[in-house]
Amino acid sequence: MxxxxxxxxxxxxxxxxxxxxxxxxxxxxxxxxxxxxxxxxxxxxxxxxxxxxxxxxxxxxxxxxxxxxxxxxxxxxxxxxxxxxxxxxxxxxxxxxxxxxxxxxxxxxxxxxxxxxxxxxxxxxxxxxxxxxxxxxxVREPRSGNLSTRELEVLRLVARGTGNREIARELFISEATVKTHLTHIYAKLDVSDRAAAVATAYDRHLLP
CATH class of the missing domain: 3.40.50.2300 (Response regulator)
Structure with a gap:
């Protein structure tokens, strides 16, 4: 072999x-x-x-x-x-x-x-x-928007109007990783864009 x-x-x-x-x-x-x-x-x-x-x-x-x-x-x-x-x-x-x-x-x-x-x-x-x-x-968790700590950090920056490049710089990760986090956030919140993600997060009290 x-x-x-x-x-x-x-x-x-x-x-x-x-x-x-x-x-x-x-x-x-x-x-x-x-x-x-x-x-x-x-x-x-x-x-x-x-x-x-x-x-x-x-x-x-x-x-x-x-x-x-x-x-x-x-x-x-x-x-x-x-x-x-x-x-x-x-x-x-x-x-x-x-x-x-x-x-x-x-x-x-x-x-x-x-x-x-x-x-x-x-x-x-x-x-x-x-x-x-x-x-x-x-996998067993319901799709109820259980965001990870890092996903919440990304979402807070999105809510401030921060772009992907600036988010990557602030969190010391790559832009590709930021995009991956956003994809997960959209899926968990059942939304399709940044604005909807932020609005839904406020509705669910995920953001202060």
Whole structure:
């Protein structure tokens, strides 16, 4: 059986070195390359065509969600397995919606990570237990406008007339992430634009 090929994406060289060493020592895996940000990840994914991309989320120079979105848009055959320290809804949901096959936290045991990569290579979804249980709870919630803390922050800025670029700058996120939050806000409030979202939020006392 051929080795599973990997592209490691993380802005910390020490993390990339550690993952490369771990997979090389395990056998059955081949690390084809490393990327330090999302833009480089997309370019290398297209060039190297790995089976699995191990993707960090928050990186300067292009975040993971943007990279996952672009990899999906280009129709690249690789599976993306998110490996990050962030487990909030504002991180997990956009990553999965963008096309990530799985989502693991960096404190996952080594064998769990190996198993997750094997599963991802076969196209099977893998979620860390904490994330899986939260996603199930979220799906079971009624669509009553239960906005996350970050979604409320975005909506408060929208209510002040702040544009997407300024919201991104103020919250230290990308414009693409702002748009993703707005999409979720519209869906939860059952509206189709900014003005309606703000009006509905005031009606439901979600905004002061």
């Amino acid at each position: 051929p080795d599973i090929t990997l592209l490691i994406v993380d802005d910390h060289p020490v993390v990339r070195d550690g993952l490369r060493g771990m997979f090389s020592a395990a056998g059955g895996f081949e690390v084809l390359g490393e990327a330090a940000d999302g833009r480089q990840a997309v370019a290398l994914a297209e060039e190297l065509r790995p089976d699995v991309v191990l993707m960090d989320l928050r990186m300067p120079g292009g975040d993971g969600v943007e990279a996952i979105t672009e990899i999906s848009r280009r129709g690249l055959p690789c599976r993306v397995l998110v490996l990050t320290t962030y487990d909030t809804d504002t991180d997990t949901i956009p990553a999965i919606e963008a096309g990530a096959t799985g989502y693991l936290l960096k404190d996952a045991p080594r064998d769990d990570l190996f198993d997750a990569v094997r599963a991802a290579a076969q196209g099977r979804s893998v979620l860390s237990p904490a994330i899986a249980s939260r996603l199930v709870s979220r």
